[in-house]
Amino acid sequence: MKRLLTLLLAAAMLFSCALAETSSLDLNAEVKPATAFTAQANAAVYDELDFSDKQEYAFATRGLIDAPETLELKDKDGKVIWSQDAYAFLDDYEKAPRQRESEPVGEHDK
Numbered sequence: 149m150k151r152l153l154t155l156l157l158a159a160a161m162l163f164s165c166a167l168a169e170t171s172s173l174d175l176n177a178e179v180k181p182a183t184a185f186t187a188q189a190n191a192a193v194y195d196e197l198d199f200s201d202k203q204e205y206a207f208a209t210r211g212l213i214d215a216p217e218t219l220e221l222k223d224k225d226g227k228v229i230w231s232q233d234a235y236a237f238l239d240d241y242e243k244a245p246r247q248r249e250s251e252p253v254g255e256h257d258k
Contacts, residue, residue, distance in 0.1 A: 182190065221230040
């Protein structure tokens with residue numbers, strides 16, 4: 149009985165999230181500069197981490213034979229239910245907001 153009640157409660161919560169009104173959030177595709185708080189927080193992380201250290205990348209890719217160009221998750225019928233291509237806009241480093249003028253665009257990925 150507890151399991152059924154928990155399942156019904158979870159379903160109700162998910163359903164209410166799906167029906168939530170988002171028009172008041174003013175969401176759009178407009179690119180905005182980072183706020184001063186975000187720029188300061190990102191700068192603190194950038195100063196804290198050593199982006200020139202490639203050891204972790206070497207650890208992560210060691211033994212990696214090949215990776216797909218793009219990742220797609222499909223259901224049992226072969227229909228794509230999630231695609232990495234939907235996030236390709238994140239690869240455009242030239243349009244990414246920089247925190248300071250001295251920070252090269254995409255430098256941390258080299």
